[in-house]
Amino acid sequence: MFGELVAAYLFLAGTGAGGIAAASLVDLLVVRAPCGAASAASVADTSPAERLVAYASATSASALVAGAACLIADVGRADRVLALFFTPGFTFMNVGAWALTALITVGAALALVRFLYLPWVGRAAVAVLEVAAVALAFVVAVYAGLLLQGLAGVRLWSSGWVPVLFVLSAASCGCALVAGCALFVEADGRTVALGRAILRSDAVVVGAEALAGALFLAGAAGSDHPGVAASVERLLHGSAALPWWCGFVLCGLAAPLAIEAAFWLRERRRGSGAIGSGGARSLREVDVPAAFSAPAFAVPPVALVALAALVLAGGAGLRWAVVEAGEQRPLELQEVEADGSAHAANPAGGYTEDGEREEPSLWLS
Structure with a gap:
């Protein structure tokens, strides 16, 4: 039903959306980079925090473009690509296609503003674009989960925890993307404090993601539907077990929480006045310890x-596992004839009457 290209699209689109939202929120709430005539002529001349936002914006927009390319490659035909936008009525697919296109456009515009000297673009216009980017990022992150949830042929995906997991995973991946970009920016008081805030926010998101994942698995395991039982078996012990346990649970949840807890304990031992330990100092006022040089x-x-x-x-493992666990569910899709024989139903293009796989036009449903 869905292949590797779709799983790659879900991951790249979620990561790009989360990254653009994170970079936009950082700029809106903390950095407030000058724009227009007040901006620097080159990104190299800006402050470390401004460069961090610029790098995260460009990387996130690139991830979105790569995700869109995976989607187009999976659709395969130009008429089907156009149908994603112009399918009659209100569907998750046409809303998602328009939202993804709009987010790519807004994300590219924000990246250009930060890398090019555009004196006619004021701070107010950039702030409007950033607010729009956060809203569009949420739509892109949630619609993929809603799309899977709405597919009647796979009962595993009908859980309300699927879109919740996708949104939380996108937020965590966005924080990770910003953290990765911090490797290319030197530390100063603002970036150090900003890093503490982002890593602690990510720990909260990862904790919520762990809870949502546990509830998703518990709900599926408690279902008496034979198709869901087969999907759970595949998730726990079958072909989806490796991305679920090693990818999502170990890499995406347990290890990040352990690393972020170690950062928190180190800050507690240092007694450095970090955010959350009294709140005496703002993001702009935290000193940089002499031992810290890079990254930001x-x-x-x-x-x-x-x-x-x-x-x-972990974000990639989550999407791969959820897609793989719901793939090729002939037990769930079978319908029994009056004479007792069975044939494979094809509600989403999964199998033909001869039991052979059929490539779906699922993006048009």
């Missing part, structure tokens, strides 16, 4: 690389 988050580069890579691997 004042975290050892190896640990920062490991954290970003693990979270992103």
Whole structure:
């Protein structure tokens, strides 16, 4: 029903959406980079925090473009690509296609504003684009889960926890993307404090993601539907077990929480006045310890690389596992004839009457 290209699209689109939302929120709430005539002529001349936002915006927009390319390659035909936008009525697919296109456009515009000297683009216009980017990012992150949830042929995906998991995973992957970009920016007082806030926010998101994943699995395991039981078996012990346990649970949940807990304990031992320990100092007022030089988050580069890579691997593992567990469910799709024989139903293009796989036009449903 869905293949590797679709799983790659779900991951790249979610990561790109989360990254653009994270970068936009950081700029809106903390950095407030000058724009227009007040901006620097080159991104190299800006502050470390401004460069961090610029790098995260460009990387996120690139991930979105790569995700869209995977989607187009999976659809395969120009008429089907156009049908994603112009399918009559209100469907998850045409809303998602328009939202993805709009987010790519807004994300590219934000990246250009930060990398090019555009004196006619004021701060107010950039702020409007950033607010629009956050809203569009949420739509892109949630619609893929709603699309899967709405497919009647796979009962595993009908859980309300699927879109919740996708949104939380997109947020965590967005934080990881910003953390990865911090490797290329030097530390100062604002970026160090910003790094603490982002890593702690990610820990909260990962904790919520772990709870949502447990509830999703518990709900599926408690179902008496034979198709869901087969999907759960595949998720726990079959072909989806590796991405679920090693990818999502280990890399995406347990390891990041352990690393972020170690950062928190280190800050507690240092007694450095970090955010959340009294709130005496703002994001703009935290001093940089002399031992910290790079990267921007004042975290050892190896640990920062490991954290970003693990979270992103977990996001990919989640989508691969959920898609794989629901794939090719002939038990669930079978209908029994009056004479007792069975034939494979094809509500989403999964199998023909001869039991052979049929490539679906699922994007048009």
